[in-house]
Amino acid sequence: MTPSTPLRATKGHGTENEFILIPEGNLSPSDIASLCNRNSGVGADGLIQIKQRDGHWFMDYRNSDGSLAEMCGNGIRVMAKYLYDRGLESRTSFDIDTRAGIKRIEIKADGRISAGMGAVVIEPGTPTVTYGGNSWLGFKVSVGNPHAVVFLESLALLPEVLEKPTVTPARLFPDGVNVEFVEILGERHLSMRVFERGVGETRSCGTGTCAVAVAAAAQAGVVGASTWRVDVLGGSLEIDIDALGEVTMTGPAVLVNDFEVNIDE
Numbered sequence: 001m002t003p004s005t006p007l008r009a010t011k012g013h014g015t016e017n018e019f020i021l022i023p024e025g026n027l028s029p030s031d032i033a034s035l036c037n038r039n040s041g042v043g044a045d046g047l048i049q050i051k052q053r054d055g056h057w058f059m060d061y062r063n064s065d066g067s068l069a070e071m072c073g074n075g076i077r078v079m080a081k082y083l084y085d086r087g088l089e090s091r092t093s094f095d096i097d098t099r100a101g102i103k104r105i106e107i108k109a110d111g112r113i114s115a116g117m118g119a120v121v122i123e124p125g126t127p128t129v130t131y132g133g134n135s136w137l138g139f140k141v142s143v144g145n146p147h148a149v150v151f152l153e154s155l156a157l158l159p160e161v162l163e164k165p166t167v168t169p170a171r172l173f174p175d176g177v178n179v180e181f182v183e184i185l186g187e188r189h190l191s192m193r194v195f196e197r198g199v200g201e202t203r204s205c206g207t208g209t210c211a212v213a214v215a216a217a218a219q220a221g222v223v224g225a226s227t228w229r230v231d232v233l234g235g236s237l238e239i240d241i242d243a244l245g246e247v248t249m250t251g252p253a254v255l256v257n258d259f260e261v262n263i264d265e
Contacts, residue, residue, distance in 0.1 A: 006260040009035075010082060011042065014074030014253045015204035016234025018044045021082050025049035029066030031263050036064035042261070045202045046072055048079050056097040057083060063198030070145040071098035073206020073249050077113040080105045081253040100144025114250040117143060117207070120214040120241075129179055130166040132159065139215040143247075146177045146197075147211035151219065155183045155193055162193060162201040180208045182216065190216055191231040203234035210247045213239035 010021045020035055020042055027035075027049065036044045046069070049060035059079055061072050076096055083089035084107055092107040096115075104116035125140045127148040134157065138150035148167050152158075158181060165179050176197035183191045192212050194205040209230040217226055228239045237251040 006262050008258065009042075009261050010258050011044065011256040012078040012082065012254055013234070013256065014077045014206060015232055015237060015251055017072075017074035017202050017204040017206070018046075019072075019075050019078050020044045020047045021050060021079060022047065023050045025060075027263065029062070031066075032062045033064065033066040035261060036066075042259070045196070045199050046075060048072075048075050050079060050082070053097055056095050056102060057089070058097045061098070063196070064200075065198045067198040068099075069198065070100040071103070071207070073115065073117065073143070073208075073210060074204055074251070074253075075206070076103055076105070076115050077206070077249075077251060077253040078255070080107065080113050080115070081255060085255060098144070108250070111252070112250050113253050114248050115206075117210050117247045117249055119245050120210050120247045121245075122214065122218055125169075125172045127172050127177075128168050129181075130168070131162075131181075132157075139211075139218070140172055141211040141215055143207040143210050145207055146173050146175065147180060147208060148173065148177050149180045149182060149212050149215040151182050151184065151216075153183070155181060155191060158193060162195050164200075165195055178205060178208055178211075180205070180212050182212045184216065185231070188216075188226060188228045189231075190228060193233065204232040204237075206237065206249055206251070209237045209239055210249055213241060214245075214247065217241060 032047045035041045051058040106114040121142045123140045129150045136150035141147040179195045194208045213228040240248045
């Protein structure tokens with residue numbers, strides 16, 4: 001193999017959900033898995049190749065194992081911050097296209113970033129999530145990507161580090177699923193842990209916070225607009241659900257450092 005020209009890259013995170021961003025990248029799944037490996041690579045929960053498509057910025061998102069994903073809620077805020085801070089986007093309100101559709105971005109005066117996630121839908125079917133000898137019935141939720149949401153009396157029932165849960169029936173999620181375990185802390189205040197498909201347990205999942213807020217509203221019989229705080233291991237996100245079921249996620253985004261990587265051809 002011959003060495004390629006070094007690629008410019010940036011490490012960033014949203015509520016400690018970590019990403020590698022590469023402008024105009026075209027990496028193979030094995031390249032992505034190598035870069036995201038925490039033992040032998042840079043280490044990240046996923047990789048974002050920043051592209052343009054049909055006049056919009058396009059988020060080419062891959063999980064840490066190199067598998068394709070529809071989009072990532074924390075990742076889209078980090079990508080938005082990259083575009084804005086690096087002068088590639090001068091507007092404070094703009095669109096980013098994803099495999100789950102176009103998302104509207106708003107850069108807030110306080111530095112937080114909002115992403116319009118569109119309609120979050122509770123779909124037919126009741127998944128059963130089994131972990132550590134316990135089983136819970138949950139919600140099948142689509143945020144453009146698949147989620148199984150279950151509510152626990154306490155997250156203390158879970159171990160310090162999550163392994164992969166079992167979700168049945170498997171036919172509900174033919175392409176795999178992100179699993180959220182949720183504890184209700186108070187009125188419209190939730191805490192969650194997440195096991196992401198193609199990654200493992202992460203310290204946050206932006207689309208997951210949207211899924212659990214919508215599931216919690218349905219379980220509580222909340223009608224109309226509502227705002228939820230969702231705590232994750234890496235911080236907190238604000239989830240607004242409007243009267244039509246459209247969801248907006250707001251939270252921080254951080255760019256950590258720039259670096260170069262060499263990918264053998």
